[in-house]
Structure formats: structure tokens, C-alpha cells
Amino acid sequence: MGKYKVTFLPDQKKAEVEEGVTLLEAAEEAGAYINSLCGGQGLCGECRLQVLSGNANADKHAIGFFSKEEVQDGYVQACQTRVEDNLEVLIPVKSRLEMEKIVTGGAPVTYSEPGKLSLRKIPHDPASLFEPLVSKIYLELPEPTLGDNISDIDRVTRELRKRLTYPSFEISLGCLQKLADKLRQHEWKVTATVARHNSIGRVLQLEEGDTAERNYGLAVDVGISTVVVQLVHLKTGKVVGVEANHNLQARYGEDVISRMVFACSRGSLAPLHKTVVTNINTLTRALAKEKGIDTKDINCIVAAGNTTMSHFLLGLMPCSIRLEPYVPTATVYPQIVAKEIGIHINPHGIIEVMPSVASYVGGDIVVGVLACGLADKPEITCLIDEGTNGEIVVGNNEWIVCCSASAGPAFEGGGTKWGMRATKGSIEKIEIKDGRVTYETIGKAKPRGICGSGLIDSIYELAKNKIIGQDGKFNLSVNDKRIVTEDNGPQYILAFPEETETGQAVTITETDIGNLIKSKGALFAAVKSLVDYVGLSFEQLDAIYLAGGFGSSLDISKAIAIGLLPDIDTQKIQFIGNSSIMGARMALLLGPAFETAIDISKKMTNIELSNYLPFMNEFVAALFLPHTDSKLFPSVHY
């Protein structure tokens, strides 16, 4: 690997870095301060730089952040651009601010390696795909004459037809009722707000004068634990801001099942519907305030969530989702006026909820498939979206199968004594060597608990050091002061009371380990069943993408070693972070993306594992470290 020189203008700060280092990292090395709200996650679009010389191109998702002109002018995101040439780069004034951390409530809102993501079906220039769900078109209409006295609405659509490709247009009665006066009072100069609905252009609103700049949309990830909202300027396609909060539905149950039980036992989903709407309204208001825009200028929303969350959001009863034979009310949702469900944006603004596949394969996974480009290429890809519920997809551009795995919340910190989300103070990395424990915490704070990656590390390290057996049980013959036995059985002390924030020891219990083994067993068994189902072996997978709950600190080798992930070349396995919000944003901005998502949802064959005998066998076989069939993990040796 070569080294390259990068010069940052205007201050001529220089760094010599390894090939593949990001421009953001290079800037840090050069001592040039670049704003990056999201901490280099490719999410906020704040770290924009202009490449003046040398070869460094915007990635395909730049369309989320830059106009076509800016892409041509060499604008890139520092955090998403790897150095592969000597470069001269300008830091624009707006990007030269102090760093600050975005408050996302611990939401794992990240995506990386966008170079690996694609929409290969369609041309390479992302700007050419730019076709927002809602367009605002400023019209200066010719005044009617006797020789040209078509109706007012025909005059509007005649002009719209020149600017938009919809074969036909529809208009609401309310809009039509105001049309004649509006056109005449404002000298035939109006801005039309047009939403795409199937292939029809729906004229939502007509405003006086040129308001085309004032056109925003929201990409919303409605997660079980967190709700994330990205504010996007639809005219330019730029991400203006992002906010996240904890899903208020948590008060009715941590997981979807308990929330469904809550709603269905009362016969009312109103509380669950209202809380998630409040989540979105709160974030929207905060973003609008922060960015100085009017919420009335937000004209559309694309939301992605699992099937149950989508039902809650739209006020659809999810009760039959929960019980065999697991039937949702709908998997493709109507485009509706957001106001209809109490969301406060433009009162004419619309919301599209991304299509689901089945009760336990939701729109979040559909847009995940969209975002990772699985359906675009002939190579076979596996996408594992791990959250409170796990979803697995295997497929390529010809076929897609998927399933859901109730892996439980163990990897998100639930169901274990000291488990916690990947926030400040959680142990995210652990090593045990010769009886000594070393760990890293998020924010380098005193330990408060263990997050998913820490738990995976722990199990691996305990097994490797023979402190637990491959069945997950403590080897009580080991003499270690860290092994203590309490009422609930043996446990291992990862951090002594004097090291921790709370003054209590952070431990992992045998029960925790048992739960984690069940979780990893369920996930692995699901992947194995799906790959078997299509007659493939793990070796035939071209890539495994990990999305959602897996923290970026996950040690892939250790995840393989405990039997969570298949034992394939670790180079083939990569994080893609929050593919859900990325996919929702693509659907918001790119013409073909929305239709592609619908196609994907229709193409996906869902395998119901709960009733699939091979899965049960695989699950039982996977309740071992790494697996009862050691031939499946040739590289793993304890």
C-alpha cells in the first residue's frame, strides 16, 4: 500500500497518509478541523470538502448531500472518501467549525463503506437518478387568450408536463377550488407541489410566487428502540440535519410482542400510535427549529420500520401479526396525507411507509436490501439486520429469500444482568489473557455495563481461556478470583467495583451466557436455514452485510468464533450500519429507488421459520460454542 500527500486549503495544512485512509482522518492528522456532526458516519453531510486536484470521487450516495453541480465541482464527504491519490482539497467555510457530537440517544445511526453499496441497475451518475418524491416547480404561465383558453388546471399541467415526466396529473378538490383566484391574483406565477403516486403526479398545493427552495422531506427510521429522522432538502437532495430519540412506545413494552399484547388486550392501539407520532413530531419540530425552517415546508415523509411498527404508525391493528398464522393487515401501504395520522408537516404533505414483506419482515429490511444493493447484482449477498428482532436476507438480482429470527434483545444489551446499549460507559471491547482482563469503554468512561460487542467478546474470551466450556457453563475447577457464585449461580467479574461508575462490579452470569448462546444460536440457525433452503453453502456468499444493532466495534473474528456469524473469509463481512434510514432517504430522493423498493418487497420470499422443522434442528445444534458440528467452523479452535 502506497502513501499519499493531502494538502488542505486554505491553510495549506498537509499530511502524508496511508492509502485508504479517509479524508476526515487525514485532516485530523494534518491538524485541519472539519465539522462532522455525526462523527464520521457519513450521515450528516457536514464534512463537505471540495477536491481541487487529484482523483477522488463522490460516492453514489453523495446525492443525499450534494447537488449535481456540486458533484461535478468535486464536492465530497470527507468521512466517506478514501485517499487513493495525492490530493489538494479545499475546506469550505461551513465545514471549518468545531466538532460537536449529535445527540442521537444512542441510536446506532451509521453507515460506512458506501463504495460497496450500489444501485447497479441504473446509471452511475447519482445526480441522474435524482427525482424527489415531492417536487416543487415554479411556473410562470402564459396568460390565457382566446386562441389559448384551456382550463386553468390544464394550463398548469401543460407546463408541469414539460418539467416532470409523469404521464398524468391529479389534483385534489381543495386545491382546485382555490386555483382560479390564486393564478389571477398572482399574475400566473405560482409554485406547484407535486408528489409522485404510482406513476401519477399528484398536485398537492399551489403557492403564490417562487417557493421552490422551500421543499423539505423527512427520512424516518421507526425502530423498536429508537426513532431517527433525517431532514432532507428536496430541491438539492442535501441532508440538512438528523435527530433521534428513544421510541416512547417503550413504556408499553420493550419489544414489539409486548406492545402488541398491550394494544390487543385493550382493543386499542391509540396509545402506541400516538407515542410514535409524538416521537416523529418532536424530532421534526426540533430539526425545523434548529435549521430555521418552517415545518409547513416539509412536504413528505418516507418512513421505514418493521411490519408491526408500520402498523402502529398508520393506526392499523397488528393483533393478528402476533399469532399464528401471522397475518398483517397490509404489506403495501397507501400513500396518505401525513395530517391524517396526526403528523405535523405541511397539511397537504404526504407520508409513504415503505412496503413490508410479511409479519416479521418489514419495510426496514426492504429498504435495507435497497440500500445495500443486494437486488442489483448477480453475486449472492446475505444481509443480517440485527436489532430487537433479527432479519436475514439472502439473494441477488434474480431472487431474494428472507426470514426473521427472534434472536431476542441480548445483543442490544437486553436480557443480561449488566447489558446496556452502546452508549457512554458501556464496555465494547474485552480481552482476557493470563487471568488479566483489559477492556475499552465507549467514551473512555468508567464502565457502567456491557454492550453487544462487549458481550460477544466476553463469551469468546471466557471460552478461549477455558473459564467456560463450549456448552457455556462455568468450569468451576478453574481457580480465578473473578469467578464468584451467588444465589443465581456463577458469574465472572469483568470490572471490579472500584473500577466502575456505579461502584458495583460489572459481571457476566451463566444465565447471561446461556441467553446469549440462545440468541446467537437463533441467528446462526436462521442464516444457516435460509442458505440451506436455497441450496447454497456459506462459501458461495459473496458478501455478508451487517446492519442495525451490531455496533461498529463488533469484532467479526470473535463473532465467528462464538458461532454467531458463519465461518467465512472475514473480508467478505462488513458493517453497513443503519441501512433503514439510508434506504428511506434513497426512496425520498431517487426516482427509481422507490419503485425498486416496491419491486424488492414483491420479489422477496419469506420463509416462516417458526414452523420450519430444519430450523428447529439447526437451532438446537447451534446451542454450543461455536456449534455442535465443528466442521462448520474449521477456523475456530478453542
Add this chain to the structure above:
Amino acid sequence: MGKYKVTFLPDQKKAEVEEGVTLLEAAEEAGAYINSLCGGQGLCGECRLQVLSGNANADKHAIGFFSKEEVQDGYVQACQTRVEDNLEVLIPVKSRLEMEKIVTGGAPVTYSEPGKLSLRKIPHDPASLFEPLVSKIYLELPEPTLGDNISDIDRVTRELRKRLTYPSFEISLGCLQKLADKLRQHEWKVTATVARHNSIGRVLQLEEGDTAERNYGLAVDVGISTVVVQLVHLKTGKVVGVEANHNLQARYGEDVISRMVFACSRGSLAPLHKTVVTNINTLTRALAKEKGIDTKDINCIVAAGNTTMSHFLLGLMPCSIRLEPYVPTATVYPQIVAKEIGIHINPHGIIEVMPSVASYVGGDIVVGVLACGLADKPEITCLIDEGTNGEIVVGNNEWIVCCSASAGPAFEGGGTKWGMRATKGSIEKIEIKDGRVTYETIGKAKPRGICGSGLIDSIYELAKNKIIGQDGKFNLSVNDKRIVTEDNGPQYILAFPEETETGQAVTITETDIGNLIKSKGALFAAVKSLVDYVGLSFEQLDAIYLAGGFGSSLDISKAIAIGLLPDIDTQKIQFIGNSSIMGARMALLLGPAFETAIDISKKMTNIELSNYLPFMNEFVAALFLPHTDSKLFPSVHY
């Protein structure tokens, strides 16, 4: 012409009648009493008979009154079926009632000669075209299983797809929100109400159990003077009832122009919108009560009216219709929920307003073209729809041109001293011979005034008897006690005070005659201009259909003689009555009719006569009896 024997069962009443006599007339002759609410206008469907032997077929419009099975079983309308064979006919119990007159407030709701009307593009069996705008489909769905666990809405649409031809279905959020519970609470037995919207099936409502019988629609003729509502059973296509009332908008002006002035000068069309909605609601309520149905079972409305009336109905500002360059807000109207404009039917029910062509060529004339089959055949037809505004169409299956002629209300009785609508007591026929006047009045009552046909007769008779000259001026040298001169000039007494209802003489003044000549001149000039415009002569017209305001008592020869109608073979000229409501009903019931109406509206080229120089010349030339160019009226000799 031959004679045929008709036997009416069960009473074996017999008549021998001329070929071409209607079965209703034959029954009268035989002394068999058949119910006919509308007085033989083909409107009410009450005079149904079953032809047991002999050749007599239901006409193409029977679909409005009979089910497919009934058509096959030989059911016909007595008033619409002409005797052309020896027949044996059963009078069903329901048709054996006493005659009663329907109160339609004088609305000229008639259509006759349906054999001449066609939808030739499409197959001959009208039952095969039956595809109501709103269908109700009773579904007994299979319960979901693990092997068949598609979403609830997919389960519904999968079944609908087998029964309806729509390529895709849409459902409102409100309907979707109730779906899961409704299906499960009612054992998967529901009735779906599906409206056609473009080519998509819109699921409007889902009801428990089988309610498919309870499906009604309204065909509405929104006229300037009268509003007519037909209640149609959409499952069978039968007309259940008809009601009419005077357009309440009359309080804001007799004609559309004064109503527009009223609305636009106040900047509010609310009063005009509300009154016409009240008209429809009143009629709907009366019909529902009369027929013992629930207005909630009325699921759709097709309304036809001129462009201004359509604007008023939908709450669209019509102000720019009135002024050059005569621009309507829209000519094609969105399908909306009827409730949105305050119409009280099923709250999910829809209303379609038939498309207009331009400001002065409305949906009434478009459906008139539909109803008379002008656009179906290669022969060239002229349709003259005469009402408060006159509209003229010339065309065939390849091209259609149209124009409107502000002929004024003279032929409806407006603008003349003793003019009145064609209601009881109006003089409808007049003959003057050797100084003696004979007349007929409607209802054989004492004269109260003169209706359109009476006025036409009067002018012809006065001119023929040289009482007026061909310029419309009185020949004061004639010595006739009926000619009297008052302050406003000379007038002719048609009925002396002792003959009349009011005790006042019914007269026609020179001013009246002048107004009538202007009206007939405008109408003729419009027809002439349109025919000239397309490079044709009158002889090339295959047929002239008269619709709307012309009473069925109009003497066509006299109308030609005064220069109102072109001087062509009178056999080619015929009444078709209220083509507007007939077309609206066709759009309500027949699959292709609705789309055909849209096609017709797009195909029609409107010629704006107000700025068309040849029209002005034609108009001036036509201000003479019959015309300044006598070569145009070779058959007319005074």
C-alpha cells in the same frame, strides 16, 4: 304498413294495431292498464312487460331497467317497444297498477326513439357492457393458514381480482384501519364496495355479511332550470325512481350569466354551491324515502351539467368562464367523496362530474353525444341541445366539433310576454286559418301562456297568414280584431280573455317576435357556422337530434319554416329528449360509457363563435323568416 295482433295476458285483452305503435299504446287500445309513472317517456321503467311469443326485443338501453336474465326472459318497456310482429305479452303484477303522473316540476325529462341511439363501438348485448361505477362484491374469504398467510388486504384483493377486472386496487387508510377486526369478527364474510377510478379499483368500504343488494347510484342532470335525479339499483342496473325539482339557484338569477355575476361580485359562490347541493339532497332524500331505501346505500353519483353548473356543484369559482377569454378552472373533474361537497349519501360514496369541453360546452353535452351515439358511427350527426343555453355538436366517430349559442331563453318561455315553460295550461300547438285560431294546451287546461313549441307555431302561422312580414314586423294593413296596438307596439291575441285561466288575453307582441327571431337566428347561425367550418353542407348530415328544452310537441316542419332548423328531410330530424340524464345513467352503469365520455370530451373541438366573424355574418343573415338567403330554405314558401 301492416297490422299486428297483440294479446295481453293474464286477462287475454286483445288489440289489432298498426305496425310501429308502442306496446303501451296497444295496451291502451286493448283496455289493459299498465303502470307508467313517467307517461311513456321511457324513464321510469314501471311499464315492464314480458314478451312470451313473437319478435320484440329490449332496446339497448334496457340495461337501465332490466337485469341480464330479465332481458333474456323477454322483458321490455311497453312504452319503448314498437309492435312489429304478432305478440303475446304478459303484464306482470307490478305493472298492473293505475297510472299516475310523476311530479317532475315541468322538467322535460324524456327520451324517445332509443332504437336510434347506440354505443356501436361495443358489442350489441347491453348486458355485456354492464359494469357499474361502483360494484359491491360479497366475499367469503378462506381463513389464513401458515401456508397462506398473505396480508388481510391482499386476501381481499386476491378475491376481488377474480370478480372484477381492475389491474390494481387502492384502499383508503380509514378502511384499512378497520379491516383486520372486521374480517375476523365476521368470519371472513364481508362485502366490498369498489369504485372504478381511472383503471384502478378503489375499495371504499367493507361491510359485514352480504350487502351486495344494497347498492344504489344516482344519475343527476344539473340543469339551469331543473335538477333531475334518477335512482338506479347498481346491482341490476334498474332505474328505481326519478325525481326532479326547480334549481334553487334561480333565486340568484334565471340564467348562468346572472348567477356568475352574483357569485363573482360577492366573491363567494357558497350560496350557489349550497343551493344546488340542497336540490340534490332533497331529491335524494325523497327518492330514498319513497323507495324505502337508506341513503347510506347510495354509493355513487354521476352528475352532468354545463361547465358553470359543474363548477357551482364542485365549489369551483366560475368567474373567468364569463369573461373573455372564457377560461374554466377545469374541464375534467377529480373523482371525489360526495360528502366533501355536502351531499348526503354513503359517507364513503363518490361523485363523478362528467367532463366538459370548454366554458360554454359542458358535461351535459358530452354525455348527450355519448347518449345519442354520435361518436360511434361514421355517419355525420348533428346534436342540438337547446335549453337556456344552446349547444351544438357536429361529428362522427372520427371527429367532433361543437359550439355554444347563446340563443337566450326565448324557446323556454323566457323573454316573451306570455312565454312560460311547457307545463299545464301552456299553449303548445297553434294553427291560424282564415282568421280563426285553434290551439292545444298541455293538460287540456285553459290557456295560461305559451311554451316554446307554441311560440314557434305562432310565428310560423302569423307569417304564413301574412299577419307579420318575413322581417317579423306586423303588417298593420291587415284588418284583424286580434291585432291590437298598445304602448309597447302591436301584438296578436292568441286567446281572448274569456278563454284563459287568468282572464287576461294571451298575446304575442312584435317585441316577442323580434326576440324569437334573434334566438332562432343565433341557433341557426351557430349550426350553419359549425357545418360550414367543417366544410359540409346540411344535406350531408345523416341526422339531427334535438335534445333538452325542445318540447316533444315541437312541429319540426314549422321550426324549419321559421328558419330555426336547417331545411332538410324532416325524417332525419328527431327528438331524443333529456340526453343528459340518459348519458349520466350510461356512465353510471356501463363500463365503456364512462371512458367513452372522457374520450369524447377530449375529442371535441370547441369553436368559440363569439369571436368568429362568419358567425356574426350568419347571425345577421338569419334575422329573417326563414332567412335572407331563401336558397337555404327551398322547401319554405310563405
